[in-house]
Every structure is written in structure tokens, then in C-alpha cells.
Amino acid sequence: MKKRNFKPKTCERCGDVFKPTGGHAKYCCDCSIEVSREKQLDCVRKHYKKNREKKLEYFKKHYKKNSEKKLEYNEKYYKKNREKMLEYHRKYKSSKRDSKMFFRTLAMTSTIADSK
Numbered sequence: 227m228k229k230r231n232f233k234p235k236t237c238e239r240c241g242d243v244f245k246p247t248g249g250h251a252k253y254c255c256d257c258s259i260e261v262s263r264e265k266q267l268d269c270v271r272k273h274y275k276k277n278r279e280k281k282l283e284y285f286k287k288h289y290k291k292n293s294e295k296k297l298e299y300n301e302k303y304y305k306k307n308r309e310k311m312l313e314y315h316r317k318y319k320s321s322k323r324d325s326k327m328f329f330r331t332l333a334m335t336s337t338i339a340d341s342k
């Protein structure tokens with residue numbers, strides 16, 4: 227394979243003479259990186275600008291829709307959970323009380339057994 231030698235070119239950006247790595251190179255190595263970065267940024271910026279309003283609109287709509295849904299969901303969830311929590315709490319409390327009662331009666335019976 228023969229190495230392709232391109233004629234030295236003048237960078238369109240900085241004016242430096244450079245050896246192009248491809249036939250269509252317009253910029254020196256440093257500048258090509260910069261330019262591609264700028265192009266990318268520009269593309270992103272353009273894309274972002276174009277889409278920002280759409281996104282905002284979509285977001286607003288979506289958010290509004292979702293916030294209502296979320297509120298509804300939260301309410302439902304809270305109601306559901308509150309009952310569950312209350313039930314659990316009641317059970318837990320009662321079981322604790324039961325265990326207290328159990329230990330108390332145990333202590334009482336043991337003292338009765340001791341006094342006997």
C-alpha cells in the first residue's frame with residue numbers, strides 16, 4: 227500500500243500550513259478539532275433552541291397532567307396507606323400492649339407462685 231501524500235494546505239481557520247490527513251481537510255489538526263466541536267455545539271444549540279419551546283410546552287402540559295394525576299395518586303395512596311398504617315399501628319400497639327399484659331400477668335403469676 228502506498229502512503230497517500232496530500233499537498234500541504236493552508237488552514238482556513240488559523241492560516242497555518244499543515245499536512246492534511248484527508249483530501250477534504252480544510253483545517254489543521256488543532257483547528258479541525260475546534261471546528262468540529264464548535265459545529266457540534268452549534269448543532270446542539272440550534273437543536274436546543276428549536277426544541278426548547280416545544281419541550282417547555284410539552285413539559286408544561288405533561289407536568290400539569292401529571293401533577294393532577296400525581297395528586298390524585300398521592301391522595302389515593304395516602305388514603306390507602308393511612309388505613310393500612312393505622313391498622314398496622316393498631317395491631318402493633320395492641321400486640322405491644324398484649325405483650326406487656328402478658329409479661330405483667332406472667333410476673334403476677336410468678337409472684338403468686340413465689341408467695342405460695
Ligand SMILES: [Zn+2]
Nearest residue numbers: 237240254257
Ligand atoms: Zn488551524
